[in-house]
Amino acid sequence: MSGEGTEPQAIRKLKPGKLVIASHNAGKVREIGALLEGYGLEVISAASLDLPEPEETGTTFVMNAELKARAAADLSGLPALADDSGLCVDALGGDPGIFSARWGGPDKDFGHAMRLVEDKLGETPDAPRDAHFICALALAWPDGHVEWFEGRVDGTLVWPPRGLKGHGYDPVFQPVGLTTTFGEMDEPAKNEISHRGDAFRQMVAAVF
Template identity: 75%
Template sequence: MSGEGGGPQAIRKLAPGRLVIASHNPGKVREIRALLAPYGIEPVSAADLDLPEPDETGTSFVANAELKAMQAADLSGLPALADDSGLCVEALGGEPGIFSARWAGPGKDFGVAMQAVEDRLAALHPAPPRDAHFICALALAWPDGHVEWFEGRVDGTLVWPPRGANGFGYDAMFLPLGGSETFGEMDPEAKHAMSHRADAFAQLVAAVF
């Protein structure tokens, strides 16, 4: 799904040059840089430009991604790409969802966040299915206020204890459907080939490059 108002395809193409990655999350910035590498884009992060982190007041992944991208584009005078993503656990009614980062607390400790997910699942009787999915919304904004958005998804199940030290966030407890390694165990290239972020990014590339 993409475009202003969810239209079928983007209207505006992205020219080569500088692009702000509107994130202060080093893991996300690293992944997005790798995905942008082939396209003649010069990524610069919001942290590099000392841009503030906006309050994520949206009620959906797309709304939060748009909010972050629009603020970064407005403050920098450059096109900006923002990501809002999270883990949605079916048995928890889709939680933590848009609050995935907040579950990690002020210290952004995702060990704490993963334990919170596991504790909530363990409190349910009978033991529920452990189905989950990651969502990634990408919003691309220009300084004049034009925005395009794209949403990707990957389905899987949750494992415990967490496995692997690669990736970030909830990756170490997420086993993609049909896989034998968690996102935390996979090489970054393998994750890039199938992740929710890669899904959204493929849509963006097809539309705007």
């Protein structure tokens, strides 16, 4: 919020050109690239530039997204977009949350991560299966300027996993009002309702 008597700071616009996606997750980079089609951007992954993955030391999705975006923008000299997203399970107190990828172990094995979530739910008889995904986006420029956006989608956890599409926890997440999991949905249909799609619509409306 700006102080009394001052104008709110305008959101910085993103000009056409190169944009680094600060991720080494090929599925995530592909999904983000599809969401950014048609805006005159040349999407480059952090992996293709051999940029290191910074340690995610933040305590929120927004903090971790900003950390990754700032590091990629600083090292590449280009605008950089980072996504920090995860699954929050109500009965597990919001876990795995910001540690969603880390629940897959050093190899980021999401088959293992999904099984771990299911096992922990099974420790409490009749535990509710409500969950939601959060996606925080941070768009950083080499001069240190950052814009943030956050999206959410609510749903229910299913078991066993269903579908081979998507990535991460998609095969066990069934959005509210649907009978299919994200893992069973084609990418365009998923983007219409997903947490990432929500955050991107906010970003597109603001910076283009």
